[in-house]
Amino acid sequence: xxxxxxxxxxxxxxxxxxxxxxxxxxxxxxxxxxxxxxxxxxxxxxxxxxxxxxxxxxxxxxxxxxxxxxxxxxxxxxxxxxxxxxxxxxxxxxxxx
Numbered sequence: 001x002x003x004x005x006x007x008x009x010x011x012x013x014x015x016x017x018x019x020x021x022x023x024x025x026x027x028x029x030x031x032x033x034x035x036x037x038x039x040x041x042x043x044x045x046x047x048x049x050x051x052x053x054x055x056x057x058x059x060x061x062x063x064x065x066x067x068x069x070x071x072x073x074x075x076x077x078x079x080x081x082x083x084x085x086x087x088x089x090x091x092x093x094x095x096x097x
Contacts, residue, residue, distance in 0.1 A: 013063060020056040023049045040091055047084045054080055
């Protein structure tokens with residue numbers, strides 16, 4: 001840790017909470033609009049924002065843990081994005097058929 005930077009963790013935590021809540025609200029808005037508009041693109045944006053929200057939640061947990069947690073949070077983030085991308089591709093294929 002850098003001496004004199006003890007408050008930095010609190011500022012990072014506050015910023016992560018703000019961004020997490022904003023992304024959750026935006027995701028909800030995309031899901032609702034995508035559902036009513038029957039739009040894969042809006043739903044995909046909602047999924048993207050939801051995955052960002054999950055990453056911020058993992059980051060909040062990892063913030064108080066060691067490097068191993070931070071590495072696992074980054075890997076989990078990548079896996080979630082791949083799963084969500086697969087779901088979107090399935091939805092696009094369903095709409096095509």
